[in-house]
Amino acid sequence: MSTLDIRVEPLEGVERGVVVNLDGALDQPTRDLYLSKFKALLAEGSVRCVLNMERVSYANSTAIGDLVNQFDLFREAGGDLVLLNPQQKVYMIIETVGLDNVLPIFKSLDDARAHLSATRGSATAAPAAPQAAPVAAPAVAPAAAGAPAAQAAPVAGAVPHVAFPLRAECSGCAVTLEFGQAGRFRCPRCGTLYGVDASGRATATRPRGPFPIEFAIPCESRALKAFAQFISSLPGWSGYTELERDRLEGAMAEVCDTILQRAYDGNKDTLFHAFAVCRDDELVVRIVDHGKPLSAAAFQGPAAHFSEFEYRPHPTRGNSLRIVKRAGK
Structure with missing residues (x-):
């Protein structure tokens, strides 16, 4: 089972600032631990937080979504939450889900400190209310990156009095949610988005x-073959023929074989990590291995079959690939 060690220390030079040092994994087994730590920090008034992720070995997409929710909560409390030195494979998840322009990320503690020192707002501690059975739906950041979470627009005319918090069943996963005020929120379990207006009406929308x-x-061999077959089965756009599927499968198989034979010297007791996102007209695959550093030339053959192929050396050891296949290209 994955583990996580959390160590908190003051952030010198920043009022109500802390550095949260994480060591381990951010995933389902450790989720309650890191969420409870964030809640405790807000309750005690530590609203300017540097999240040191240098020793985070793994983070799944749910954990990254949790960080966005916490970012909103720290902003609402008059502070801010920033990330420090995420490892390449963790940053890849952040980038894949499109949150690299939402979460402030810094490479040095001095830069993070300067950013938090410039944070303005009433840094009042959030009340430490006991956790009830319903799950509090965290506020969602507005479309403009870096802006505080917006309140719902007031309704013209007389608005009936509504007593917050409101409780409602999530249409996506049936968990009971609690909305503390009007605004935009996300279900912490399934990611369904909600807009709650001043009259107390909650409208659900699908995640972006x-x-x-x-x-x-x-x-x-069997795992690599199955991976290539699965990736080639993802596109569903019009005009994606059986021939194109076979070509995509073959190109992905060649990428996998290059990693095995050249990065890992044929050692089958190894593994690599991958992430795939398939949209209506685009498939994006990211791969990170921890073998010998290669170069873009090592993938020259299969790269010709993709719409885009980007190679980057891993900052510590290994290779990072970004592969894009688009409809009609």
Whole structure:
């Protein structure tokens, strides 16, 4: 089972600032631990937070979504939450789900400190209310990156009095949600978005864009073949023929074989991580291995079959690939 160690220390030079040092994994087994720590920090008034992710070895997409929700809560409390030094494979998830322009990310503690020192707002501590059975639906950041979470627009005319918090069943996963005020919120379990107006009406909408599919692929022949077949089965756009599917499968198989033979020297007791997002007209696959550094030339053959193929060396060791296949290209 994955583990997580959390160590909190003061952030010198920043009022009500802390550095939260994480060591381990951010996933389902550790979710209650890190969420309860964030809640405790807000309750005690530590509203300017540097989340040091240098030693976070793994984070799934649910955890990244949790960070967005916490970002909103810290902003609402008059502070801010920033990330420090996420590892490449963690940053890849952030980038894949399109949140790299939402979450403030810094490479040095000094830069993070300067950002938090410039944070303005009433840094009042959130009340430490006991947790009730319903799940509090966290506020969602507005479309403009970096802006505070917006309140719902007031309704013209007389608005009936509504006593917040409101409780409602999530249409996506049936968990009971609690809305503390009018605004925009996200179900912490399934990601369904809600708009709550001043009259107390909650309207559900689907999350923006698909969530990534996550893989940890053993470098064993059957696993690599199954991965290539699965990736080639994802596109469903018009004009995606059986011939194109076979070509995509073959190109992905060649990428996998290059990783096995050249990055890992044929060692099948290894694995790589991958993330795939398939939209209406585009498939994006990201792969990270931890083998020998290669170069873009190593993938020259299969790269010709994709709409885009980007190679980057891993900051510590290994290779990072971004592969895009678009409809008609």
